[in-house]
Amino acid sequence: MTLGQRLYEMRKAKGLSQEKVAEILGVTRQTISKWETDQTTPDFDKIIPLCELYNISTDELLKGDTHSSNNYNNSRYDIPNENMQKDNSEQIEKYRRKSALLMAVSICLYILSVVPFFILRDGKIMITCFFVIIAVATMLIVFSLLSKPKRMKRTEIQTKELKLYKQISSILSGIILVIYLLVSFLTKAWYITWIIWVIYGILCEIIKLIFVLKGADINDEK
Helix, strand or coil: HHHHHEEEEHHHCCCCCCCHHHHHHHCCCHHHHHHCCCCCCCHHHHHHHHHHHHHHHHHHHHCCCCHHHHHHHHHCCCCCCCHHHHHHHHHHHHHHHHHHHHHHHHHHHHHHHHHHHHHCCCCCHHHHHHHHHHHHHHHHHHHHHCCCCCCCCHHHHHHHHHHHHHHHHHHHHHHHHHHHHHHHHHCCCCHHHHHHHHHHHHHHHHHHHHHHHHCCCCCCCC
């Protein structure tokens, strides 16, 4: 019996779908399918999670010893009960609210980053304040992404929304590039037209905030 066949049999014995196994392991359903049909083999970092999922040793998984096959249904990765699902939903909702708040603050900071150019006269202080504000706004965005729960469920709808968000961002970046070059060449004001890219960053965050408020998970992860 091949590794793929063993993975298939163990999954069936535990009564799990490919989608559920993919969710538990943090991969796609297509990846599980490829493992079970021997098109690819699990990455090294997925061997231990697979063994824990099916309650077997690495030797049993890789070499085919099946004396522990009766334990397939006793893994610590049991199908979540209603309370676990409720806790997970609450965790996801809490993250979304926090992420929306951080993005809103970041957008405000990006907008306010140009204020020093209008109220300060000292060039060095002006530039310093600008970059400090930009750095704080970016730090909040990075913190929001890093604080995401590891096992947030990505549904098919969320995947479509992520694809839509990427398409919008790509189109917007192209439009902004054309505007930037056009304005810069026509006005010759290269020293100030870079602010167009600050506006682009603000627009991207506004679009992201709209998706997050709609309940979409648009953080790109494998």
